Amino acid sequence: MPSSSRRAVGGRHELGQNLLVDQRVVARIAALVPPGPVLELGAGDGALTRRLARREEAVTAVELDPARVAGLRRTLGGRVRVVHADMLRVRATAPNVVSNVPFGVTTPVLRHLLRQRAWTTAVLLLQWEVARKRAAVGGTTLLTASWWPWYEFDLAGRVPASAFRPRPSVDGGILLIRRREVPLVPLAERGPYQRLVAEAFRGDRLLPAIRGLVPASRRWLTAQGLTRWTRPGELNAERWAALYRGAVELRRRGAATPGSRDARA
Structure with missing residues (x-):
């Protein structure tokens, strides 16, 4: 699995992503996304993309795997803008960001997003224990404390390992990040x-x-x-x-x- 922001991140399992297959979880995640345009990072086979495409607002899906990009464009090209790119090199220009984040690159993805200013809400599917840490359940970490004045981190639910293919050895967790309207520190x-x-x-x-x-x-x-x-x-x-x-x-x-x-x- 990639461990550095200099490494490419895509939808293939060898690049660290377990694809989401449980439609109940897909619906839960989509329901957390506020109105407005959406940027999906790491679209994979498009489980979340298809649900997001039902919205009236614009949806942009980023995927690195060229075969999956071609498939998404064939099936969703009329409703979704599909971008062939590395999620760690894409600027988040939409107010809402959604991602089933490859477990092996969670921290680089978080750092990449938190340093950008255009988005206001991010709904991220992470490894369960990582989601708990970022939401400061049981105590905060350096990363969360470093960004708390400008963002709120909330745990929005647990996702069983059975919701993914290939099935990972751990459960997932939904992390909801919202930019504060009034920062605690300038x-x-x-x-x-x-x-x-x-x-x-x-x-x-x-x-x-x-x-x-x-x-x-x-x-x-x-x-x-x-x-x-x-x-x-x-x-x-x-x-x-x-x-x-x-x-x-x-x-x-x-x-x-x-x-x-x-x-x-």
Whole structure:
């Protein structure tokens, strides 16, 4: 399976995709897509594409496998714009993005989407445990915390392995990502915010990592209902934003600033 954004991603199983065959799951995913044009990444055999084609709005389906591209154009070319391309090199210009993401390239696909600004809602079928992590079920991760000020991540259901062909060894999960109408941190400050988050995740406990980054960090934790034993993964989106604002205030006072390392989010 591909593991880098420099590798091509398509619909063939050898490229990492398990095709969706359960029409009940197809209907569930399509129902989560708001009104408006849709971009589908990795159309495969077109199970989702055919359902999306029933909509009045424009649908664009991206697929790398040339044989599947030809098949989709024959059957859906009159209703769907079928693009022969790598999903990791396509700009998301529609407000809605849908994808049965190849399990092996989930993180590159997420990074690719989150760095783009044109879309507002993404409905992604991922590996179950990955979907749970991205939705911060049981604690958040560096990637989610890095993008929380601008996106909401929600778990929209579990998909059994039997819904795919070939059948994978794990279940899938539907991740719903929506762009916030009002960001918790200005987008222009994404770099400094993500550097702070990366620094905070360097340690097992939050307090040692943020000491020197946030004024009166112990008092800040107490005010937030947290303790010196709090882990970075226990903070929610609002607390990460509050932590960043504390660091900004410290910088304004002329004290230390967040680390200069780029966040690999």
